[in-house]
Amino acid sequence: MSQRRSFWLMKSDPGCFSIHHLAECPGRTTCWSGVRNYQARNFMRDQMKLGDGVLFYHSGGATPAVAGTAVVVRQAYPDHTAWDPRDQHFDPKALPDKPIWQMVDIRLEAIFVAPIPLEMLRKMPTLESMELLRKGSRLSVQPVTPREFEVIVELSRRAGPTRASGKTAKKAAVKTR
DNA sequence: GCCAACGTTGGC
């Protein structure tokens, strides 16, 4: 079986843990704890491999958006936060010798100069079958195709200069005040 | 803050 790199999208509420938080973690690396959904866990446990690409998605907030990319640097291992009673994601059914929940480690790769809003993704015909865009989709860890990953990274490259000029315009507006 | 969609739980 060939070991081809796979791609994923992982959601986080930026008010809880944003890509900027990740940027400040030691080694720009974090464990992805707190997943309490079996389907999402299974993707991490069974399919995520070292070197896989991750789209870091900011859910909730005013503008849900893909905020950047990360890479899987450690494959699935038990999520110890599940057996910590003080943890927000405590699960009394999980025990150290029967962990139930798993997590991976990811390392930040790039923060997009301009995040790609969900609204923009919806406008892209090449992305219409993305899991993220499916009505009612709530999976917090989901596969994306290599093509989808590539299209979004490419969008972020094009969005860069647009935002820069927007900034300039804003500055100019301030100046004239 | 609302609510649709979804996953989980528990009674039967």
Next chain:
DNA sequence: GCCAACGTTGGC
């Protein structure tokens, strides 16, 4: 094994 009730997610 069905399904109603409930809790959660997440866009709007």
